[in-house]
């Protein structure tokens with residue numbers, strides 16, 4: 400990739416740099432994040448977005464949180480500070496499980512460090528927390544590549560794929576989830592077509608996926624969200640691939656609003672519908688989709704396009720950021736471990752246990 404979605408600069412007193420996705424595609428600008436309130440705002444306003452990217456950013460956020468502590472506060476106080484920051488960041492967006500998954504993982508490792516090193520310095524503790532964040536980042540990069548290699552076999556010469564929102568490098572620390580098989584197929588010289596849903600209201604498809612694929616010289620056909628049915632009816636689509644924000648134990652999947660539309664259309668037209676996601680997006684503690692909290696965002700986002708009003712200011716608007724696709728409409732899931740055909744509670748459990 401010729402851009403970095405996010406990157407930690409320096410050591411324990413370093414800075415988290417984020418590519419400000421609110422300004423793409425017109426402006427490529429890095430945000431310098433030094434505090435928890437700054438990171439909370441960046442996640443809330445989608446300066447950084449996408450389930451894996453949010454998780455990696457939050458993990459680094461705990462490294463930032465400890466920059467307020469010094470040797471005199473002691474390990475227990477430093478841990479309390481870290482927990483407080485984790486609780487605040489967890490409130491930024493409720494649906495993507497990677498956020499709380501990453502925070503809980505760093506918090507757990509922090510406790511193990513203190514139990515194993517009760518006389519360690521706060522500086523050593525801070526080094527360990529930052530190492531955990533780097534590990535989560537590196538693992539995500541590796542998982543993205545593996546998803547690509549596992550999903551590449553689904554992209555054959557002449558494939559015509561619809562993708563929704565952005566589940567590419569901009570949504571992860573690596574080369575993405577849903578877009579990763581496309582990158583691998585492109586690198587292998589496989590000729591395919593990709594239709595990118597603009598993805599209202601925040602246009603992650605038009606602004607981000609189209610930009611990202613264009614950066615990699617992959618031809619893009621941008622479509623409005625209401626065009627998928629006619630393309631499928633005309634026999635022009637061979638598969639749908641999207642990302643995911645949270646996958647329940649039974650395979651019900653929360654993803655960007657509009658994903659369910661595509662899944663139902665694909666089911667009707669007999670077109671494969673694939674979800675690409677790393678293991679960190681599976682939430683086995685949530686038994687089914689109806690238990691997943693769907694983020695409700697500011698209705699003003701629906702009444703505007705790129706901050707320009709498109710409807711009377713006084714009307715109401717409905718703005719759920721995600722919808723739920725029941726597992727029965729999902730042909731297969733692509734993970735870093737392989738492919739889950741006909742995802743359900745048992746096939747998912749067996750797959751994740753590999």
Ligand SMILES: CSC[C@H]1O[C@H](OP(=O)(O)O)[C@H](O)[C@@H]1O
Pocket residue numbers: 445448449450451563564565566567570571575576577603641642643644654655656720
């Ligand atoms: C690789 S997960 C990307 C996932 O996150 C997006 O949501 P948002 O842009 O609101 O963070 C969308 O649901 C993507 O599929």
